[in-house]
Amino acid sequence: MAQFPNESDGGSFKRQEDAFRRIVGASEDLPALPGRYHLYISLACPWACRTLIVRKLLGLQDSIGVSIADPVRDDLGWAFREGAGHGPDEAEGFQYLSEAYKATDPGFDGRVTVPVLWDRLEKKIVNNSEDDICRMFQTAFAPPEAPNLFPPQLATEQDALSQFLYEKVNNGVYLAGFATEQAVYEKAVLELFAALDELERRLSTQRYLLGDRIVESDWRLFCTLVRFDEVYHGHFKCNLKRILDYPALHRHLCDLYRLPGIAETVDFDHIKRHYYITHDDINPTRIVPVGPAVIFGDEEG
Numbered sequence: 001m002a003q004f005p006n007e008s009d010g011g012s013f014k015r016q017e018d019a020f021r022r023i024v025g026a027s028e029d030l031p032a033l034p035g036r037y038h039l040y041i042s043l044a045c046p047w048a049c050r051t052l053i054v055r056k057l058l059g060l061q062d063s064i065g066v067s068i069a070d071p072v073r074d075d076l077g078w079a080f081r082e083g084a085g086h087g088p089d090e091a092e093g094f095q096y097l098s099e100a101y102k103a104t105d106p107g108f109d110g111r112v113t114v115p116v117l118w119d120r121l122e123k124k125i126v127n128n129s130e131d132d133i134c135r136m137f138q139t140a141f142a143p144p145e146a147p148n149l150f151p152p153q154l155a156t157e158q159d160a161l162s163q164f165l166y167e168k169v170n171n172g173v174y175l176a177g178f179a180t181e182q183a184v185y186e187k188a189v190l191e192l193f194a195a196l197d198e199l200e201r202r203l204s205t206q207r208y209l210l211g212d213r214i215v216e217s218d219w220r221l222f223c224t225l226v227r228f229d230e231v232y233h234g235h236f237k238c239n240l241k242r243i244l245d246y247p248a249l250h251r252h253l254c255d256l257y258r259l260p261g262i263a264e265t266v267d268f269d270h271i272k273r274h275y276y277i278t279h280d281d282i283n284p285t286r287i288v289p290v291g292p293a294v295i296f297g298d299e300e301g
Ligand SMILES: N[C@@H](CCC(=O)N[C@@H](CS)C(=O)NCC(=O)O)C(=O)O
Pocket: 015, 016, 017, 018, 044, 045, 046, 047, 111, 112, 113, 114, 115, 128, 129, 130
C-alpha cells in the first residue's frame, strides 16, 4: 500500500500541488508588516526547515513568529502541543494545523502540509509553498543589510539548479522511499545517486553550489543532506552510499551546519521520530533505529 494512496500512480509517488500561493508584497492587501504573518512548521520536515533557515539568515525572527508542530502526526495530522522541542500555537491557539486549512478553504480535501505562512489579520493561509515563502522572505521582508540568497546576476543558473535539486534530490529521496514497485524504486535510487555524483563533482572544484557565495540553492541541498544518513539511507532505502562517503558533499554539509544558528534548526529526535513513526506503511513496527551516529565535523569542539 502506498504511503499516500491519493498521490500514487503506477507505483510512483506523485506529490500533490501546493494549494495556496499568494505572495506577500505583490498586492496592496498583503503588505509585509512585522507581526502580521506567522510560520507553521515541523522541525522534521526538509521543506519547512528551509523556510525556518531563511527566516533566520535574513534576521526575520522578530517580524515573523513561528509555531513548531509535534513531529509525530496522529490521524488528525500536525498538532501543536507541549513536548520536547515543540509546543502550543501561541499565535492562533490552533490545536491542529488542519484548522488553518479549513479556515482558508472549508472544502480543502488534500493533505495538510507544512510549511504554512499564515495571515493573522485575514485569518487565512497566504502560502504553503516553501519555494514561494523563502523567496518572499527575501523580496518582501528582508532588511537592506540582510544577505541576498537570490543574487540577480545568478538568477538563470540558480533557477535551473534549484529545479534540478528539487526533482532529483529533495523530491528524489521521496520518489525512492514512497515507491511501491521494485522497478520504480530502483530507477528512483539510481537517478538520485547520479544527481549526488554530479553535485559531488561540482563541489569538488568550488566551495558552494554557485561558487564562493551561499545562495538559497545551497540550503535546499543542505535540508536533504542533513537528513540523508539518518533517515533516507535506511527508511527510504537510499543506500548506495552515505553522504559521509562523498567528501565534497559531506564538507558542504558540515560547512553549512556549522554556521551560526543553523545547528539549532536541525533536530534529529524530531526528524527520526517523524519519519520512522509516521510513515507506518513503510515502517509498520514504528521502531526508531538507534543509529547511525552522524558526524558533522564539530565533534572536537
Ligand atoms: N510543499 C511541499 C511539500 C511539503 C510537505 O510535503 N511537507 C510534509 C512534511 S515533510 C507534510 O507536511 N506532510 C504531511 C503528511 O505527511 O500528511 C512541496 O510539495 O513541495
